[in-house]
Amino acid sequence: xxxxxxxxxxxxxxxxxxxxxxxxxxxxxxxxxxxxxxxxxxxxxxxxxxxxxxxxxxxxxxxxxxxxxxxxxxxxxxxxxxxxxxxxxxxxxxxxxxxxxxxxxxxxxxxxxxxxxxxxxxxxxxxxxxxxxxxxxxxxxxxxxxxxxxxxxxxxxxxxxxxxxxxxxxxxxxxxxxxxxxxxxxxxxxxxxxxxxxxxxxxxxxxxxxxxxxxxxxxxxxxxxxxxxxxxxxxxxxx
Numbered sequence: 001x002x003x004x005x006x007x008x009x010x011x012x013x014x015x016x017x018x019x020x021x022x023x024x025x026x027x028x029x030x031x032x033x034x035x036x037x038x039x040x041x042x043x044x045x046x047x048x049x050x051x052x053x054x055x056x057x058x059x060x061x062x063x064x065x066x067x068x069x070x071x072x073x074x075x076x077x078x079x080x081x082x083x084x085x086x087x088x089x090x091x092x093x094x095x096x097x098x099x100x101x102x103x104x105x106x107x108x109x110x111x112x113x114x115x116x117x118x119x120x121x122x123x124x125x126x127x128x129x130x131x132x133x134x135x136x137x138x139x140x141x142x143x144x145x146x147x148x149x150x151x152x153x154x155x156x157x158x159x160x161x162x163x164x165x166x167x168x169x170x171x172x173x174x175x176x177x178x179x180x181x182x183x184x185x186x187x188x189x190x191x192x193x194x195x196x197x198x199x200x201x202x203x204x205x206x207x208x209x210x211x212x213x214x215x216x217x218x219x220x221x222x223x224x225x226x227x228x229x230x231x232x233x234x235x236x237x238x239x
Contacts, residue, residue, distance in 0.1 A: 066078060075092055078090075124136075131152055132149070145160070146161075172189070180195045192205070201220055211233035
């Protein structure tokens, strides 16, 4: 008897172009793009931060920016809308998304949290159109560190992520109530771990690619048990 295999998905809505979008510094030239002064446009007179102003830029390619600038570069708070419908509203530094902000995709996916150098980086929450939700740490647009994810089918994983994939210790709870507590590798149960089924059965031991493999103890709900080795989910030997 083998246990269910944890399924890993990627961050839907993040194509290569989405991941690299706006990573290059954004800068505007008043001579190249038509501009509309924002309501209440002000010029900063502080000697500590000269050149700050609030503007709205409408670009010829259909994209737009409204918010604060330092010279011709977004700095501070602002909103950028891409021609494909993607929107970012939040903090900027030197023309790049940096600080706290909210990024929305046309698909309905939303990320809200920390950015660094144009990337989702730090702590943030990502919600996809199919109700997949991840809350936790990010590194360069990938889930990285401790995180909590609810899958569209109701499964839940909470634990460690490395470059977008569940790795090392974690807890995976299936929508039907089965629970795995142990090591993960490549998004699957691998290493030492314990899986408990809702019918009362449990297995504690070694796993490989989502199946019982190596030495382990299987205990049935009626008190019976098997102690021995397993090969890809099947008892191997007398035990």
